[in-house]
Amino acid sequence: MTDIITVEATDLTRIYGGREAVSHVSFSLKKGEVLGFLGPNGAGKSTTMKMLTGNLAPSTGTVKICGIDMLENPKEAKALIGFLPEQPPLYRELTVNEFLTIAARLHRVSRGHIKAAVERAKERCGLTEMGKRLIENLSKGYQQRVGIAQAIIHNPMVVILDEPTVGLDPIQIRDIRALIKELGGEHSVILSTHILPEVEMVCDHVQIIHKGQLVFNGSIDVLKQQRKGNRLLLGLGQAPAQEQLLQIPGVERIESLDNGLLRIHHTAGQSPAQRLVEASVAGQWGMYQISPDQTTLEEVFVQLTFQEAA
């Protein structure tokens, strides 16, 4: 992947009536990356996104889109962005085609390409059949798709989506996630969401924002690593004495859980799974389950946001 930096936010702060809604957020995003924005309600996700798109002026700090400063050259910077706010901005009295044509025109798509751009955006968002329908009469899910179509119609360098999968049914959510992954190939995408597995599925980078501050900023792999831990869950029919288990190389500590399972803490990097299975067969312990014990992303999330509160 090329190393062009598409979004660069430095020290973004936004003060609302003396309270810092977003404080000193800095990050950068490279071309082709998908960045997930996580955080509880009111954490400042939407505020940050509004600042990135020039809808809100930051109290301090700068935003640069492909090196163009949002505050100094707002027109040029905005031309490189496609934005879907929390509430999709739709003119309900227009049809999908009319609305997307206006969106294309306002985003400087050249006259000859407008038709093709509208068709392509509709196709990408699964709206081909809906072109002549009034936006007013579309279901929430389809309205959301029109919102996304509007954001990608001019093939922007950066696509910013604020909770794009809200209100969609599971199949649509899958389609939209696939679309976001596809977009990630040629554009940079920033999306915010509450749904944690979504982040894991589509994002390369994750940022967790809490009370206006960035509490985690890194690759999704780091987060995944954090959730794996060095633990195994073991279910045995006739469990031997714990000492016997502790003798198996790699096993460090054993916890008995309420549901009859054992949680084995092992040395990082050397899972004793194979040896445990062999020992179980030899000693007839009646093993019925062995699996890695993962903390859910939720726990990591709660941990990170909770630490900050404490």
Add this chain to the structure above:
Amino acid sequence: MIINIARKELKSLFASPMGWVVLALLQFVFGTFFLIGMDQYFQTMSGMIRPEERLGVTQFVGQNVFSIASFVMLFAVPLLSMRLISDERRQQTLTFLFSAPLSLTDIVVGKFLGLVGFLSIVLLFMGAMLMSLGLWSEIDYGYILANILGLWLLVASFSALGIYVSSLTHQPVVAGIITFVLLFALLILDRFFAGDPSSTINYLSLMRHFEAFSRGLLDTRDLVYFFLFIVTFLTLTVRRLDADRLRG
């Protein structure tokens, strides 16, 4: 870019029945007064024998139509202008415009031109109707054009004020009512201060500046007054929208 915003506004107006209904009703009202004017002209003039008592058909019918036009526009413009920004704010579609590569001036001027464009259609029909008198008699085209220009400047000023009021609130109806009250006050301002013709407040009255045009007189002072009026309120609107961006 400005033109694209104006096109969008026109499209929105004509996408709903609103635009068509207003257009039809206005044309109906003006047409009726045109007919009544014609009718009265023959009745009145048949009684006038001496030449100095006679009035040209252009002025007689024109006065009838133009005086009602400025009055009707007082109601029509707030109805049309009230939605321009307040409704976008309520539907949260302003973000759409703010995120597009447009300056605030583009947005405001575009919206203004969209509305004025719509009102120009109304005036165009009205002009064509009066000019149709020329088919049967000799008429004073200058008088009609001066009146149309005056009326056009008047409704453009109404629109500028309407847009500004619309940018102040989330509720279109509130914007409509406030616009109407303000316009009404501005129109009849000179009545309140009729006793003192040199009063400055008197000079602010929109109607006073329109009157010169309705006599067929083009005065640069009036042109400048309308121009400044429009620029002032459009600037205020831009500032108001900028405050949205700054204060959130």
